Every structure is written in C-alpha cells, then in structure tokens.
Amino acid sequence: MPTLYLLPVTLSDVDPRRVLPAYNLEVAARLRHFIVENVRTARRFLKKCDPATDIDALTFQELNGHTPPASIPSLLAPMERGEDMGVMSEAGCPAIADPGSQVVAIAQQRGYKVVPLTGPSSILLSLMASGFNGQGFTFHGYLPIEQSARDKALRGMEADSRNSGRTHIFIETPYRNAKLLESLLRTLQPSTQLCIGRDITSPEGESILTRSVADWRRHKPTLDKVPTIFLIHSRS
Amino acid sequence: MPTLYLLPVTLSDVDPRRVLPAYNLEVAARLRHFIVENVRTARRFLKKCDPATDIDALTFQELNGHTPPASIPSLLAPMERGEDMGVMSEAGCPAIADPGSQVVAIAQQRGYKVVPLTGPSSILLSLMASGFNGQGFTFHGYLPIEQSARDKALRGMEADSRNSGRTHIFIETPYRNAKLLESLLRTLQPSTQLCIGRDITSPEGESILTRSVADWRRHKPTLDKVPTIFLIHSRS
Numbered sequence: 001m002p003t004l005y006l007l008p009v010t011l012s013d014v015d016p017r018r019v020l021p022a023y024n025l026e027v028a029a030r031l032r033h034f035i036v037e038n039v040r041t042a043r044r045f046l047k048k049c050d051p052a053t054d055i056d057a058l059t060f061q062e063l064n065g066h067t068p069p070a071s072i073p074s075l076l077a078p079m080e081r082g083e084d085m086g087v088m089s090e091a092g093c094p095a096i097a098d099p100g101s102q103v104v105a106i107a108q109q110r111g112y113k114v115v116p117l118t119g120p121s122s123i124l125l126s127l128m129a130s131g132f133n134g135q136g137f138t139f140h141g142y143l144p145i146e147q148s149a150r151d152k153a154l155r156g157m158e159a160d161s162r163n164s165g166r167t168h169i170f171i172e173t174p175y176r177n178a179k180l181l182e183s184l185l186r187t188l189q190p191s192t193q194l195c196i197g198r199d200i201t202s203p204e205g206e207s208i209l210t211r212s213v214a215d216w217r218r219h220k221p222t223l224d225k226v227p228t229i230f231l232i233h234s235r236s
Numbered sequence: 237m238p239t240l241y242l243l244p245v246t247l248s249d250v251d252p253r254r255v256l257p258a259y260n261l262e263v264a265a266r267l268r269h270f271i272v273e274n275v276r277t278a279r280r281f282l283k284k285c286d287p288a289t290d291i292d293a294l295t296f297q298e299l300n301g302h303t304p305p306a307s308i309p310s311l312l313a314p315m316e317r318g319e320d321m322g323v324m325s326e327a328g329c330p331a332i333a334d335p336g337s338q339v340v341a342i343a344q345q346r347g348y349k350v351v352p353l354t355g356p357s358s359i360l361l362s363l364m365a366s367g368f369n370g371q372g373f374t375f376h377g378y379l380p381i382e383q384s385a386r387d388k389a390l391r392g393m394e395a396d397s398r399n400s401g402r403t404h405i406f407i408e409t410p411y412r413n414a415k416l417l418e419s420l421l422r423t424l425q426p427s428t429q430l431c432i433g434r435d436i437t438s439p440e441g442e443s444i445l446t447r448s449v450a451d452w453r454r455h456k457p458t459l460d461k462v463p464t465i466f467l468i469h470s471r472s
Contacts (some may be wrong), residue, residue, distance in 0.1 A: 006364045019354045077280035093360060105367030108431075108446040116364040116444070118255045118437070120354045121336060131341030134332035138402075142365040161436040163286040166374075175251045195344075201354070208352070210344040 003227045004107045005014045005031065005086045006100070007176020009045045012202035013228070016049050019201050025049045027117065031086040032057065036096055037064045038090050043121045045088065063099050068217040079112055091122045091227075097141060097171075122229045123169055126197035129188050130167070130235040137167035145176075147183065154187045154232075159223040161192075161234040169231045177223035180230070188232065190214035195231040196221060204225075238315045239323045241267065242336070244355020245281050247463070248438035254283050255356045255437050263353065265354075267322040268293065269314040269433040271299045271339055274326050281324065299323075299335050301402035308338050315348055328380035329357045333377060333404045333407075357380045358465045359405055363434035365444040366403070368469040373403035375450045381412075385418065390423045390468075397428075397470040416466070424468065431467040432457060 005027055010016055016025065023215050029050055036042035040058045046053050078085055085101060087094045093116075094100040107114050123139050140157075143151045157168035172180045182193060192213045199205035205226065211219075241263055246252055254263065265286055272278035273359045275296045282289050297311050314321055329352075330336040343350050359375050376393075381384045395402035406412060408416045420430060428449045435441035441462065447455075 019257050020259055021255050023254040066342070067404060093364055095367070096360070098370075101370050104365065105446070108365075108367045114365040114367075114444055116354045117359040118354065118361065121357075121360050124332070124352065124357050124360050125352040126408060128329055129332045129340065129343045129344075130348040131331070131337055131350075134334075134337050134348060136375065138374040139372065141371040206351070210341070212392045217437055 001085045001111070001113055002082050003026060003113040003115050004079065005084065005106065006094045006104065006114065006116040007086045007088050008117060009088050009091060010201070011092050011120045011122060012199055014203060016045070016202055021118055024117045024119065028086060030052070031084055033059045033083055033085045034088060035061050035063050035075050035085060035100070035103055036128070037100070038062065038082050041090050042088050059192045063103055065099065066168070067099065069102070070164060073106050075103055076106060076110070079107070093119050094119060096123070103135070103217050120201050122197060122200045122227065126195065126198050126207035126208055126229045126231055127167065127169065129197070130231045131136070132167040132193065132195065132210070132231055133165050136165060140168065141171040142172065145179070150183055151187045154183065157232055158188055158192055158234050161232060165232050167231055170227050171230065174225040174227055176226050177225070180222070183221055184230065185217050185220070188213045189234065190217070192234045193230055196223075197229040197231070198223070199226045200229070238318050238348055238433060239345070239349040239351050240315065240340065242330045242340065242350065243319065243324050245324050245327060245352060246355045246437070247328050247358060247436055248441070250439060252281070254439070257354055257431060258356065260353045264322060265289070268322055269295045269321045271297050271311050271317055271321060271325045271336070272297050273334055273336070277326050278324050284360065296470055298341055301335065303437070304336065305338070309342050311317055311339055312342060312346070315343070329355050332357060332359070343379045348461040352446050356437050358407075358433060358436045358463065361436050361445055362465045362467055363403065363429065365433070366431035366446050366467045366469070368403040368429065368431065368446070368467055369401050370403070370430045372401060376404065376406040378408065378418070384417055389425045390419065394424055394428055394467055394470050397468060403467055403469050405465065407465050410463060411459040413461070413464050417457070418451065420466065421449060421453050421456070424449045425470065428468055432459070433465040433467070434459070436465070437460045459462045
C-alpha cells in the first residue's frame with residue numbers, strides 16, 4: 001500500500017535543519033512525486049534541503065485555489081501505480097490552512113496510508129509561547145473583513161474565553177495587520193490578554209509577546225508586512 | 237535578557253532525531269536549568285539526545301499537577317540571575333496540554349524572551365492527516381466523563397461542525413479509550429466523519445484513519461491502551 005507523506009516546509013527564511021527533523025529530509029529525498037501549493041517554492045525548498053537533488057527527475061503537480069475540484073482525485077495517479085507521494089504547502093504544515101486537506105481526504109477514502117511529518121506551525125508555536133490555555137483552544141483562520149462582523153466575532157471570542165477558558169487564535173494577510181490591530185485594540189476589554197506572534201521561527205525577526213489590551217494600547221506595536229498570528233485569552 | 241526555551245520531546249518511543257530538528261538538540265545541550273513535568277523522563281530524554289551529557293551538572297525543577305501555584309514564580313529564579321532555561325513536558329510540546337503554560341505566562345509578564353522550538357504534536361499531526369478542515373478547528377482536551385454530559389458535548393460538536401465547517405479534536409486517557417469509542421459510535425450521526433489517530437510518530441504503531449461513523453460501526457477498531465486522539469467533522 002503506497003504512502004502519502006505530509007511534508008512541512010520552513011515558515012521563514014531559515015536553514016531547514018533548524019526547524020525540520022533530519023528524518024524529513026531523508027523522506028523527501030526518497031520521493032519522486034509531489035503535490036504542492038506552488039511549484040517554484042517547492043523546487044527551491046528541495047534544492048535548499050539538498051543542493052545535489054536532481055529536480056528535473058521529480059514530478060510536481062499544483063494544488064491550490066486555482067485547482068478545479070474535479071481534477072483533485074487525479075493528482076494521486078502515481079499512488080494508483082503503487083508509488084509514494086509527498087504533499088507540501090507554501091509555508092509550514094500542509095493541509096492545516098491550505099487546499100492540501102482535499103487530497104488527504106481522498107487518500108483516506110481510498111485507504112492509502114497517510115503519514116504526517118513534524119514541522120513548524122505558527123499556530124502551535126505561538127500557542128506554546130503565549131502562556132495561554134493549551135488544553136482548550138480554537139483556530140479561526142481569517143476573521144471577517146467587514147468591520148461590524150469582525151467586531152462581533154472578536155466580542156464572541158472574548159465572551160467564550162471568559163466562559164470556557166478557551167484560547168482563540170486567528171491570522172490576517174500581512175498587509176491588513178495594522179487594520180486588524182486597530183480593531184482589536186478598539187473592541188477588546190482592557191484586561192483581555194492579547195498575544196502577538198511575528199515572523200515565527202525567524203532567527204532574527206521572531207517575536208511572541210503577551211500583554212494586556214491596556215498595555216498594547218499604551219505601547220502600540222508597528223506591525224510591518226510580516227506574517228503575524230494573534231491569540232486572545234480572557235479570564236472571568 | 238535571558239530566554240525561556242520551550243523544548244518539545246518525543247511522543248512515542250523513537251529516536252529524537254526522527255521527530256526533532258538538530259537545532260533543538262543543540263539548544264538543549266547548551267542549557268543548564270530545566271523546568272520539567274517529570275524529572276526522570278526529562279533526564280532520560282536528555283541522555284538519549286546525547287549520551288555524553290553530564291546530567292548531574294544540570295538542575296531540574298518539577299512543574300506538574302502537584303506543584304503549589306504559589307511556588308511557580310520561584311521556578312524562574314535562574315532567569316533572574318540572567319540564565320536561560322528550558323521547559324519540557326512528559327510528551328510532545330510543552331505548555332500545550334500541561335501545566336507548563338503557567339510558567340510561560342509568568343515569563344511573559346516579566347518581559348523575558350520566550351522561544352518555542354518545533355516538535356511533534358498529536359493535535360497538529362492528526363489534523364494534517366485527517367483530511368479535515370485545518371482552517372478552523374477546536375481542541376477540547378478531555379471530554380466530560382459523565383455519560384449524558386459527554387453525549388451532549390459530542391452532539392454540540394457535531395452541530396457546530398455542520399454549521400461552521402470546523403473540525404473538533406479531543407483526547408482521552410488510554411484506559412478509557414474503548415469506553416469513549418462506544419459513546420462516539422452510539423451518539424454521532426452515521427455520516428459524520430471520525431478520524432482516530434493512534435500512537436502518533438511511532439515507526440511501527442502509528443495509524444491515523446478517517447472513516448464515517450457508519451464504517452467504524454461495521455469495522456470496530458480495538459483501541460488498546462495506546463495514546464489516541466479523536467477528530468470529528470460533519471458536512472451540512
């Protein structure tokens with residue numbers, strides 16, 4: 001039975017050996033067929049893992065927002081011939097916040113073995129470093145863009161956190177970070193704790209800071225166009 | 237400013253190099269002071285990472301369910317003297333589902349640098365391999381033990397998944413796995429998808445399977461006393 005390997009890639013511009021187990025690089029070096037979010041990024045990543053890799057001997061098929069859903073099952077054709085495949089997203093862990101999960105679902109339906117490998121996730125790393133409850137949490141992906149819907153979502157999270165103790169986690173596209181921060185500081189209670197994780201795993205740029213909303217209002221951070229993740233927690 | 241490193245450990249009985257980046261072992265080798273969930277497990281882990289380690293030159297303080305909350309701030313005493321420290325739990329990522337988050341919260345309050353390192357998480361790995369929605373999910377930790385409260389929680393998750401598309405994730409202590417499985421197969425709708433992840437990262441034992449509740453009823457798995465994680469997803 002062939003295996004579908006889920007291969008995390010780096011989150012930031014960093015040596016893969018800093019954030020990936022040596023075993024992942026061994027598995028990646030054995031595979032000949034890849035399903036990837038972006039071919040150029042995937043080739044660059046494999047070259048960085050092993051400059052001696054013969055990239056032209058590998059096959060890459062893209063799975064991203066532009067892929068017609070009807071064509072997704074055919075991406076697994078090499079597995080029908082008994083060959084292992086690898087899935088890689090553009091950053092971090094495949095199938096966590098990208099279309100990779102659709103091809104994993106098909107592999108599960110067909111009874112193929114699915115093996116996820118360890119790698120960096122900004123969700124998990126920021127949660128570890130936040131000091132917030134890691135025994136109950138929700139990841140929301142992106143919040144609504146429209147202001148009143150977004151404010152309502154934020155107030156809902158704050159209320160749920162106060163009642164259930166749960167941590168709430170969400171992301172934003174980098175160029176909208178400043179706007180989201182404004183919403184957070186305007187909408188949330190002063191005593192609510194807000195953790196802002198920036199450029200996670202970057203040797204120079206990483207910063208994961210937990211402060212109260214009141215503190216963030218006094219010392220407003222500049223969120224440049226850097227990948228950022230936000231976590232909130234509120235005590236009753 | 238001293239740094240508090242959050243050091244993941246192995247989840248299963250496996251060579252640390254299979255699931256941890258080489259960088260983690262370098263950081264661990266530099267540290268002299270550790271806050272750990274269990275001293276014996278921590279010493280064994282560090283010896284496995286580097287048999288040449290002089291374990292007796294290191295200090296270990298325990299932080300677990302038996303630690304009086306009032307004594308937690310004093311665990312960071314080496315950092316007051318400017319020394320870096322490491323936090324390790326018994327399995328997987330510190331501060332995710334263990335008391336480590338309390339000491340991280342204090343480090344954040346004091347303005348220490350907190351640096352999480354990449355490592356295996358059964359939550360994230362099972363979510364990747366489930367084929368379920370990774371753009372919105374909730375981790376619940378342990379469910380209520382009492383049957384009617386548990387059934388109510390399960391029906392609530394199923395309804396939320398149908399409405400929001402969210403994946404719901406939870407764990408159980410191994411000796412109660414069989415009982416939880418009974419609840420799941422009795423309570424959930426036949427069309428609800430259930431992923432069961434067992435012995436994650438174990439080279440021989442790992443199994444992460446997604447099937448409908450109807451399929452699981454027909455082919456009931458034997459859940460031995462192995463660490464298991466459960467994920468459910470329901471389409472409207």
